[in-house]
Amino acid sequence: MTLATRKFDTLILGSGGAGLRASLQLADAEARVAVVSKVFPTRSHTIAAQGGVNAALANVTADNWHWHMYDTVKGSDYLGDQDAIEYMCRAASHLVYELEHYGVPFSRLDNGKIYQRPFGGQSQQFGEGGQATRTCAAADRTGHAILHGLYQQNIRAKTNFFDEYFAIDLISDKDGNVLGALVMEIATGEPLLIEAKTTLIATGGCGQVFRTSTNASINTGDGMAMALRAGVPLQDMEFFQFHPTGIAGKGLLITEGARGEGGYLINKDGERFMERYAPNAKDLASRDVVSRAIATEVREGRGCGPNADHVMLRLDHLGAEIVGKRLPGISETCRTFLNLDPADTPIPVFPTAHYVMGGIPTNRFGEVVVQHGNNSEELVNGLYAIGEAACVSVHGANRLGGNSLLDILVFGRAAANRVTKFLKGHRYHKPLCQDSVDKAMQRLQRWDNKGDGESVESLRSELKLVMEQHCGVFRNEEVMQDGIQKLKAIRDRLPGVQLKDDSKVFNYARIEALELENLVDISMSIMMSAGARKESRGAHSRMDYPNRDDENWMEHSLYYLDGDRHSTKPVRTKPLTVETFPPKERVY
């Protein structure tokens, strides 16, 4: 059988905000760009982003990029790379204005400038000047506005879209140069080989490894797992952000913007408990702090409801006008899923898996890097990664709200500029290695033998439960070691899983099977890295090692699929032009 093949200058896997910002830059630079997405581009998870995007525009309070940088370094619990953080915070205002010019309909202040709201972990004067107001918003549908703006600009720029194509694996040559990917058209089940001089992974996050998550069901970490299979490690996967305010039991997100607009949390006694955990920032402390506070209230018996298993978010004091104008999306969510109006009834909330700080290791140009020895890094030729799939690392151990929409714009553009430069020096496609094509084809064909083996669905449910029970907000050695054994047993059962229907046309069971393989590898990377890190930092909170240990653990962790190997690499503490922010105790 001859395999259908297409050739492009550059292949982008994923059409969320990261992929579309990169493809726009490349198409405008006249590169031949292919964008592959397993869903129609504007259904990517970026569409769900509510609260906004951070930039020190100073439209509401005094602000500048250096304060934003300080907050991001502190928020990361000093694990973020300070060169990349400086780069991101300096670029922020420019990139937000650029979006405005693309036609993104930001909300407005009375003076006509872009509306900004306060978000968690934001400060003026390097933490000394009180709350900053830095998050630029289009009501509570900011991601929707941005993704549509970027998609329309890509249509203008004539980007080539492969909508509803599923990427299976990267293709390379014998020397390890990445030369494209094998993908499958979902409508027909037919494979297609896309050859490219550069390949950019922008496949987003992996929240689906947990049972309760704010993430879309498509967020299965496919690109990260593809990188793992290609021998690239994943960095800092133990740092998984639990958003403090998911709807209890359901996981749907209630944006931090709700607290930014003045909402606050109460326990069963009606107490504003955040005053005890973060006396200054209170409900706008950083996310890891608020999530732990809620989990602690519930654990100590001060939870609400018949099972005392959640707390309440109050917005009813804000008035129907503010709630309707600034938070229309979450009002609709509450009416649809809880049958309540947040303008007069508090919302039941509990921490929910939300965002992976870790991912494919890159430098601040989006180039994928692997570590050799302690201080030397080597590029993986032709491979780039951006957005939630990547770990630059600007979020370190804990991401600040509003910094991910920024990250996808800044590094989407930076990576595209780097690709453009690469293309100038590499005018021809390299011949690929048939072995790597065969391997990817085998992965697809493995699901051709239907039978009565274990189902995808039962193994996946078990996996998510193991992750929830063994690697949640609070962790300890015994529970995680037990979890690792359970994950290994699940991995061993994978070869016995079979489809009941192996037809080709629009067979989503086949897609879910391919996703399950990815989820298993990603779960292992999270649990193994969490087991290895013997300290508490940012979102990684261990009962048996409650303190941060800068002496031994001021290091990024790396997980390799091969032998479940763990290693570390140094944090880049030197910014580009300013002084380093040295580690301090993190109080809010």
Ligand SMILES: Cc1cc2nc3c(=O)[nH]c(=O)nc-3n(C[C@H](O)[C@H](O)[C@H](O)COP(=O)(O)OP(=O)(O)OC[C@H]3O[C@@H](n4cnc5c(N)ncnc54)[C@H](O)[C@@H]3O)c2cc1C
């Ligand atoms: C509910 C919610 C609210 C959020 N709110 C905010 C906010 O207010 N502010 C903020 O800064 N951040 C927010 N975030 C985080 C932020 O939205 C995301 O981290 C960011 O949008 C990710 O963008 P991305 O382009 O990396 O990935 P995504 O937008 O997730 O896009 C991934 C793309 O990859 C494609 N893909 C994946 N696997 C495959 C495959 N195998 N084959 C082909 N295509 C594939 C998908 O089809 C999709 O096009 C929020 C996240 C959630 C879940």
